[in-house]
Amino acid sequence: MSNEFLSIEDLHIHYITQEGTVKAVNGIDLKLNKGETLGLVGETGAGKTTTALGILRLIPNPPGKIMDGKIILEGRNLLELSEEEMRKIRGKKVSMIFQDPMTSLNPVMTVGEQIAEVIEIHEDVNKEEAKEKAKEMLELVGISGGRAGDYPHQFSGGMKQRVVIAIALACSPELLIADEPTTALDVTIQAQVLDLMQGLKKEFNTAMILITHDLGVVAEACDKVAIIYAGEIVEYADIESLFASPKHPYTQGLFASIPSLDEDVERLNPIKGLMPEPTDLPSGCRFHPRCPYAEAKCSEMDPKSVEVGAEHRVKCLIYSGEVSGKGIENE
Numbered sequence: 084m085s086n087e088f089l090s091i092e093d094l095h096i097h098y099i100t101q102e103g104t105v106k107a108v109n110g111i112d113l114k115l116n117k118g119e120t121l122g123l124v125g126e127t128g129a130g131k132t133t134t135a136l137g138i139l140r141l142i143p144n145p146p147g148k149i150m151d152g153k154i155i156l157e158g159r160n161l162l163e164l165s166e167e168e169m170r171k172i173r174g175k176k177v178s179m180i181f182q183d184p185m186t187s188l189n190p191v192m193t194v195g196e197q198i199a200e201v202i203e204i205h206e207d208v209n210k211e212e213a214k215e216k217a218k219e220m221l222e223l224v225g226i227s228g229g230r231a232g233d234y235p236h237q238f239s240g241g242m243k244q245r246v247v248i249a250i251a252l253a254c255s256p257e258l259l260i261a262d263e264p265t266t267a268l269d270v271t272i273q274a275q276v277l278d279l280m281q282g283l284k285k286e287f288n289t290a291m292i293l294i295t296h297d298l299g300v301v302a303e304a305c306d307k308v309a310i311i312y313a314g315e316i317v318e319y320a321d322i323e324s325l326f327a328s329p330k331h332p333y334t335q336g337l338f339a340s341i342p343s344l345d346e347d348v349e350r351l352n353p354i355k356g357l358m359p360e361p362t363d364l365p366s367g368c369r370f371h372p373r374c375p376y377a378e379a380k381c382s383e384m385d386p387k388s389v390e391v392g393a394e395h396r397v398k399c400l401i402y403s404g405e406v407s408g409k410g411i412e413n414e
């Protein structure tokens with residue numbers, strides 16, 4: 084029997100604004116198995132959060148619109164479900180942790196009430212039972228159940244994020260989408276929150292999509308990685324293959340820009356240039372204006388995704404033999 088839990092096929096999401104059409108997601112394909120963690124990595128504006136909101140059908144419409152594609156969750160295309168059916172899926176089957184706990188929590192409700200609310204909506208329990216379960220969830224994320232009556236402002240940043248995780252896990256979702264869950268936290272708390280999420284994921288066999296721009300977080304927490312650039316997945320691989328041998332010039336640029344403890348360099352090595360305007364994407368390969376290996380064909384041909392290993396795909400003309408890739412490091 085297939086272990087496949089989620090499959091995204093040729094997903095396109097646009098925002099239609101007065102300034103033009105923002106092409107945020109441009110043909111994304113992804114697969115996720117039960118219990119697996121997929122890292123979605125890219126710069127700000129690459130389309131990571133839009134993809135996640137698309138899975139939950141939470142793209143604000145207008146101006147956002149899912150233009151094309153399929154999001155198959157356990158055999159059902161979410162894009163064909165009614166709003167009522169989607170409400171049953173959100174929070175129960177698929178849950179999301181947002182980047183900033185301050186904006187995810189309601190300041191005028193106690194944390195216990197906020198956890199209990201999700202449980203009451205999705206499970207066949209009364210108010211008292213939901214309250215008790217809310218306390219258990221707090222304990223599970225390392226906060227005393229006795230603090231269920233406290234308000235968000237009475238908690239530190241790291242504890243607030245733990246509360247958000249407790250809400251997201253309250254109904255044991257099968258898929259957890261975590262959007263930069265540790266970015267707003269300091270480094271020691273980041274490690275604690277990541278450990279906590281890993282532990283809970285193992286306990287409940289939850290599949291996870293972890294959105295981040297931090298390759299260190301990916302190395303620690305993910306089984307597979309998709310590198311996103313300008314709304315497209317330019318490289319997809321299992322974690323070992325990606326870290327042993329990144330193939331796409333953009334991925335290589337991301338690795339080259341990480342500071343190294345072994346080398347004493349005066350300046351870091353950033354990727355030149357900026358992400359293109361999503362209202363005015365370059366022709367051909369979207370990365371060609373910034374790519375050190377670009378040749379004339381790169382601005383004319385849209386690269387296809389090419390298999391370079393068992394679970395390793397790259398969207399670059401070097402790997403389909405269309406351009407030479409002279410000078411690229413490629414073991």
Ligand code: SF4
Nearest residue numbers: 368371374381399400
């Ligand atoms: Fe660079 Fe060309 Fe490959 Fe795009 S297709 S990443 S421009 S070499």
